[in-house]
Every structure is written in structure tokens, then in C-alpha cells.
Amino acid sequence: MKGTDVASRPEDPGHHRSTHPLRTCVGCRRRDRRSHVIRVVARPVGELSVAVIDERRRLSGRGAWLHPDPACLDLAVRRRAFNRAFRRPVDTAQFAVDFRAYLERRHARSDSPPSSLEAGHYPHGNSMSTQR
Numbered sequence: 001m002k003g004t005d006v007a008s009r010p011e012d013p014g015h016h017r018s019t020h021p022l023r024t025c026v027g028c029r030r031r032d033r034r035s036h037v038i039r040v041v042a043r044p045v046g047e048l049s050v051a052v053i054d055e056r057r058r059l060s061g062r063g064a065w066l067h068p069d070p071a072c073l074d075l076a077v078r079r080r081a082f083n084r085a086f087r088r089p090v091d092t093a094q095f096a097v098d099f100r101a102y103l104e105r106r107h108a109r110s111d112s113p114p115s116s117l118e119a120g121h122y123p124h125g126n127s128m129s130t131q132r
């Protein structure tokens with residue numbers, strides 16, 4: 001299941017030169033492939049909006065793009081880049097926490113395969129050591 005592709009954007013330029021659509025990171029302002037950046041959307045909470053990670057890239061609305069890099073997060077927050085990207089005040093306090101947790105999760109996942117988790121059991125029958 002790949003999911004229904006609803007990538008028909010009216011703003012999509014008709015160039016067929018670029019095979020990989022580029023997105024501008026709101027942190028470092030560099031352009032990168034879509035698969036290299038994380039999508040961020042603003043979700044209304046009460047009277048304000050908070051930035052949230054769109055992990056599955058299926059939330060509707062205007063999106064901002066950010067590298068999976070704490071430095072880019074820092075820059076984006078300092079420049080209030082999300083306010084500009086979403087054209088409204090966006091709270092990023094919780095987002096910063098979530099983003100770092102997300103990065104750690106990503107890192108942990110690629111670092112240690114889940115199959116090695118069961119290696120911590122004690123060998124059986126070895127406790128009868130007679131040390132005389």
C-alpha cells in the first residue's frame with residue numbers, strides 16, 4: 001500500500017527538468033530533496049497555532065520544511081521562520097522538544113536494529129559455579 005497520491009498542486013511548476021522536487025529548509029535556507037527534509041505543519045490549538053511534525057506527510061495545509069538537524073531547528077526558531085512560513089504566529093516551544101525527540105528516535109532506529117534487543121538474557125544453568 002503506497003497510499004493515494006494527491007500531489008496535484010496548482011503551484012507546481014511545469015518544468016520536467018527537475019526529477020526531484022526541491023524544498024527549502026526554513027532553518028538553513030538551503031534547498032534539498034523532499035526526502036531529505038521533514039515536513040512541518042501548523043495546527044490550530046485554541047486561538048494560536050503550534051508547529052507539529054508531519055511524519056507521514058499527509059496532513060493538509062501549508063507545510064514548512066526542515067532538515068533533520070538540531071542546527072536547522074535552532075536557526076528556524078531564532079529567525080521565527082515558522083511564523084513567516086505559515087503567515088501567522090506559531091508556537092514552537094513544544095515543537096522544539098518534539099523535534100529533538102523525533103531525531104533521537106530516528107537515530108536510535110538506524111543505529112541499533114531491533115533484533116539485537118533480546119541479547120540481554122542470562123545464560124541458563126551457569127549459576128551453579130562451584131568455586132572451591
Ligand SMILES: [Zn+2]
Nearest residue numbers: 025028067072
Ligand atoms: Zn536545513
